[in-house]
Amino acid sequence: MPADFNWAIGGEAGDGIDSTGKIFAQALSRAGRHVFTSKDFASRIRGGYTAYKVRTAIDPVQSVVDRLDVLIALTQRTIDENLDELHEGSVIIYDGDRSTMADVEIPEGMIGLDIPLKALAEEAGGAIMRNVVALGAACAVADFPIENLDSALQKRFGGKGEAIVENNKKAARAGLEYVHEEYDHEYDYDLETTDNDYVLLNGDQAIGMGAIAAGCRFYAGYPITPATDVMEYLTGRIERYGGHVVQAEDELAAINLALGAARAGARSMTATSGPGIDLMAETFGLVATSETPLVIVDVMRSGPSTGMPTKQEQGDLNMMLYGGHGEIPRFVVAPTSISECFWKTVEAFNMAEKYQVPVYVAADLAMAVTEQTFAPEVFDMDKVEIDRGKVVDDDSIDEWLDEKGRFQPHALTDDGISPRAFPGTEQGAHMSTGLEHDELGRRTEDTEMRVKQVDKRDRKVETAKATEDLSPREFGNPDSDKLILSWGSNEGALVEALDFLEEDGVDVRFLSVPYMFPRPDLTEDIEAADEVIVVECNATGQFANVVEHDTLTRVKRINKYDGVRFKADELAEDIKATLDAEEDSA
Amino acid sequence: MSSDVRFTDFKSDKQPTWCPGCGDFGTMNGIMKALANSGNDPDNTFVVAGIGCSGKIGTYMHSYAIHGVHGRSLPVAAGVKLANPNLTVVAAGGDGDGYSIGAGHFIHAVRRNVDMAYTVMDNRIYGLTKGQASPTSREDFETSTTPEGPQQPPVNPLALSLAAGGTFIAQSFATDHKRHAEIVQQAIEHDGFGFVNVFSPCVTFNDVDTYDYFRDNLVDLADTDHDPTDYDAAKDKILDSSKEYEGVIYKDESSVSYEQKFGVTENMSDIPSGAPDDAMDLVREFY
Ligand SMILES: Cc1ncc(C[n+]2csc(CCOP(=O)(O)OP(=O)(O)O)c2C)c(N)n1
Ligand code: SF4
Numbered sequence: 001m002p003a004d005f006n007w008a009i010g011g012e013a014g015d016g017i018d019s020t021g022k023i024f025a026q027a028l029s030r031a032g033r034h035v036f037t038s039k040d041f042a043s044r045i046r047g048g049y050t051a052y053k054v055r056t057a058i059d060p061v062q063s064v065v066d067r068l069d070v071l072i073a074l075t076q077r078t079i080d081e082n083l084d085e086l087h088e089g090s091v092i093i094y095d096g097d098r099s100t101m102a103d104v105e106i107p108e109g110m111i112g113l114d115i116p117l118k119a120l121a122e123e124a125g126g127a128i129m130r131n132v133v134a135l136g137a138a139c140a141v142a143d144f145p146i147e148n149l150d151s152a153l154q155k156r157f158g159g160k161g162e163a164i165v166e167n168n169k170k171a172a173r174a175g176l177e178y179v180h181e182e183y184d185h186e187y188d189y190d191l192e193t194t195d196n197d198y199v200l201l202n203g204d205q206a207i208g209m210g211a212i213a214a215g216c217r218f219y220a221g222y223p224i225t226p227a228t229d230v231m232e233y234l235t236g237r238i239e240r241y242g243g244h245v246v247q248a249e250d251e252l253a254a255i256n257l258a259l260g261a262a263r264a265g266a267r268s269m270t271a272t273s274g275p276g277i278d279l280m281a282e283t284f285g286l287v288a289t290s291e292t293p294l295v296i297v298d299v300m301r302s303g304p305s306t307g308m309p310t311k312q313e314q315g316d317l318n319m320m321l322y323g324g325h326g327e328i329p330r331f332v333v334a335p336t337s338i339s340e341c342f343w344k345t346v347e348a349f350n351m352a353e354k355y356q357v358p359v360y361v362a363a364d365l366a367m368a369v370t371e372q373t374f375a376p377e378v379f380d381m382d383k384v385e386i387d388r389g390k391v392v393d394d395d396s397i398d399e400w401l402d403e404k405g406r407f408q409p410h411a412l413t414d415d416g417i418s419p420r421a422f423p424g425t426e427q428g429a430h431m432s433t434g435l436e437h438d439e440l441g442r443r444t445e446d447t448e449m450r451v452k453q454v455d456k457r458d459r460k461v462e463t464a465k466a467t468e469d470l471s472p473r474e475f476g477n478p479d480s481d482k483l484i485l486s487w488g489s490n491e492g493a494l495v496e497a498l499d500f501l502e503e504d505g506v507d508v509r510f511l512s513v514p515y516m517f518p519r520p521d522l523t524e525d526i527e528a529a530d531e532v533i534v535v536e537c538n539a540t541g542q543f544a545n546v547v548e549h550d551t552l553t554r555v556k557r558i559n560k561y562d563g564v565r566f567k568a569d570e571l572a573e574d575i576k577a578t579l580d581a582e583e584d585s586a
Numbered sequence: 587m588s589s590d591v592r593f594t595d596f597k598s599d600k601q602p603t604w605c606p607g608c609g610d611f612g613t614m615n616g617i618m619k620a621l622a623n624s625g626n627d628p629d630n631t632f633v634v635a636g637i638g639c640s641g642k643i644g645t646y647m648h649s650y651a652i653h654g655v656h657g658r659s660l661p662v663a664a665g666v667k668l669a670n671p672n673l674t675v676v677a678a679g680g681d682g683d684g685y686s687i688g689a690g691h692f693i694h695a696v697r698r699n700v701d702m703a704y705t706v707m708d709n710r711i712y713g714l715t716k717g718q719a720s721p722t723s724r725e726d727f728e729t730s731t732t733p734e735g736p737q738q739p740p741v742n743p744l745a746l747s748l749a750a751g752g753t754f755i756a757q758s759f760a761t762d763h764k765r766h767a768e769i770v771q772q773a774i775e776h777d778g779f780g781f782v783n784v785f786s787p788c789v790t791f792n793d794v795d796t797y798d799y800f801r802d803n804l805v806d807l808a809d810t811d812h813d814p815t816d817y818d819a820a821k822d823k824i825l826d827s828s829k830e831y832e833g834v835i836y837k838d839e840s841s842v843s844y845e846q847k848f849g850v851t852e853n854m855s856d857i858p859s860g861a862p863d864d865a866m867d868l869v870r871e872f873y
Contacts, residue, residue, distance in 0.1 A: 029873075030873065198873075199869055199872035209868050209869070212868060213865050214861075215858065217669070217852075217857065218668065218854055237868070241862055244668055244848065244850045246664070246665075248661065249691065249694040252658060252661070253690075256654065256658045256661035256665065257662070257665035260634070260663060260666040261666065261669035262665075263632075264632070264673065265669065265670060265853070266669035266670075266854035268665070285655075286654060376870065379869045381860075381861035381862075384865070385860060386857065404599075423630070423650040423666070423673050424630055424670065425629065426629050429628040429631075429648055429651075430650065430651070431644060431651045431653060432652045433653035435653065
């Protein structure tokens with residue numbers, strides 16, 4: 001019996017796939033099981049295949065695997081799309097009365113359960129509940145106590161009145177009973193429950209939550225997949241803390257609004273995806289030159305241009321590291337998991353203010369739109385510390401006035417960090433500009449001052465390297481001579497791939513790098529290894545290139561750029577193949 | 587706010603590099619007077635400027651200020667104001683900055699109606715890039731890049747503003763010092779987006795829209811029976827291309843600023859040293 005259970009519902013956009021999947025995921029989470037969800041969706045609102053997948057186990061799960069145990073198929077295409085993941089004994093739940101399933105073909109060796117979903121739903125109070133009937137059927141197959149579904153249904157429909165909740169419970173039971181009465185297959189599944197309490201959230205929500213925890217009060221953004229959830233999360237919540245969300249007319253406005261708020265002293269953020277980052281590039285330079293603390297979240301998706309808006313990629317690293325004209329000091333932090341989306345956002349705000357720099361949070365679609373269960377303590381708010389850096393007030397400003405009593409917002413300091421005065425501070429009036437400037441912030445083309453200001457801004461990077469703990473997250477066998485490096489959302493799949501590799505007697509050391517700039521020095525780690533593989537979701541190996549540049553050592557690469565995230569079991573195979581290739585050629 | 591602030595307190599010690607005679611001198615002096623007269627001081631004033639000769643205004647003034655990128659002063663100014671509604675915020679720029687590259691932001695800033703003043707130094711030409719056509723240039727105005735004139739009708743910024751739901755629309759003339767300062771002061775004191783198109787002649791590149799031209803064609807609405815609260819009367823003035831009007835053309839007295847509407851009233855720079863006390867509730871929402 002497999003340790004984990006993989007379930008999916010698929011159909012056409014508009015079939016209620018998302019909400020049904022979410023209900024099931026929540027039911028499992030509330031039953032004390034770990035859950036990891038993933039979504040397949042097309043870039044359209046109605047029509048187009050979409051699926052919501054749930055992997056669940058008693059132990060933590062943090063990636064998808066190449067396996068599907070129970071599939072609720074609302075269309076034939078759902079079966080076709082998932083053929084690779086279905087296996088001998090997989091259960092397919094469908095409604096043979098539905099026109100899209102009239103000529104259904106259940107692949108060899110699989111169990112088809114034809115259930116009149118719509119008819120049973122109508123009996124329970126309305127056809128709209130047919131997906132809930134299917135959920136009840138899935139409970140029967142998975143041996144999952146249906147009472148656990150009740151609380152998720154309550155959460156989902158409670159706002160619509162008790163009658164609706166009751167009807168949904170009835171619909172679920174109709175599905176369950178139908179399976180029990182009409183089919184007598186033996187299923188291998190037994191979804192135990194535990195007393196553990198978990199929360200279930202996605203990366204975008206974790207970013208929004210991190211922002212509020214970190215004292216972010218101003219957010220401006222323009223909707224774009226897959227970053228919109230950040231804005232949706234903050235809307236209606238940030239106000240409780242005296243903050244505000246502006247839906248701007250475009251990304252140019254969004255980053256400029258956020259810049260203005262930051263200059264006024266607010267912790268301020270914008271979030272977007274690749275195309276939006278392109279539009280923000282000019283103002284990004286202004287943010288950096290004016291030394292304004294700002295958090296910019298890039299939830300990467302497949303590029304270039306409009307690319308594949310609903311598909312995974314880590315293709316914007318170069319853009320974040322090098323984008324914009326001229327040379328600009330900027331920090332790039334890259335959360336490696338959904339919980340790290342929270343913590344790295346908190347850190348991004350502190351870094352932005354401590355170093356007075358724009359900080360990119362490099363997230364990606366794979367973690368932004370997928371949900372995972374966590375013990376609530378993972379987000380222990382008592383551990384959130386806010387460091388606003390060198391802010392001066394009416395009393396402490398004296399030290400930073402020049403001989404004429406003028407405030408010096410770009411004072412040349414040893415650590416590269418100048419004082420900051422929020423508007424309203426007496427004697428603090430000053431100019432911020434994208435032009436090269438002197439210590440007062442006034443335009444200059446003086447060659448000496450130009451060099452001094454460039455050096456001053458660059459010095460912050462050295463200060464950060466000396467002060468911040470930039471170490472990677474470490475997994476696997478620390479003594480192995482095989483080293484895997486990766487960044488971003490691949491961490492979960494890699495951690496699980498290590499288990500598969502271990503079963504095959506392959507042990508590796510894995511470093512998941514959360515800081516892209518400034519970054520940790522990996523030279524020693526690389527020198528200690530015989531083989532190094534860099535794993536990332538892009539074609540050109542943007543991180544691998546950076547690693548080679550930093551360490552002057554050639555690395556091997558595993559690149560995936562088909563729009564789909566890594567799966568743990570597939571990745572284990574890829575790693576073995578890459579290592580074997582090394583042995584063959586040796 | 588101190589009551590003994592003089593308009594020269596808003597002057598920086600940087601000498602303007604504008605051409606002698608440029609309208610921008612008068613425009614700036616008027617803004618400084620308006621700020622002082624409405625009881626502001628440099629420490630609670632935020633000036634946001636665009637790019638262009640006009641955009642240099644922030645450099646020559648003394649206050650908290652941003653000299654931004656081309657065309658985007660308005661979103662910056664809105665961000666400043668929303669983050670700290672106690673500040674008096676003035677955005678300034680040129681006709682190219684505001685009505686060309688920044689035209690989108692202009693319309694949306696008008697709609698948004700954040701409480702600030704926006705003064706556009708309209709010289710009907712690109713000054714800083716040395717004399718190309720701007721969106722307010724006349725159809726037949728010959729420039730280096732439009733040898734036969736742009737051959738497109740000029741934009742009417744007042745009409746754009748009215749169409750976008752503007753709540754305060756005015757026009758002034760840089761050298762009518764007292765009048766210009768009065769008009770800008772009203773824009774500052776208006777609860778919402780106070781828009782002033784300022785005729786600010788470029789003496790170097792525009793030999794058509796000159797001081798003489800404006801002097802000859804300007805009608806001060808103060809000398810007429812124009813009622814700025816009368817929408818239809820305002821519309822007639824705005825669409826009348828036979829004259830150049832000076833004064834407050836339209837004022838919606840029921841205007842409610844964005845901040846008031848959305849209750850954005852706190853100074854957002856004040857935050858606790860850790861997560862909010864009830865932050866674990868944010869986590870529990872995900873049960
Ligand atoms: C993105 C970008 N494009 C072009 C420019 C060049 N540029 C600088 S000022 C300007 C026009 C300014 O015209 P206007 O706003 O009318 O101001 P004026 O100089 O006439 O006061 C242009 C095109 C720039 N700085 N940035
Ligand atoms: S070029 Fe024209 S707009 Fe620019 S400073 Fe000279 S006169 Fe003024």
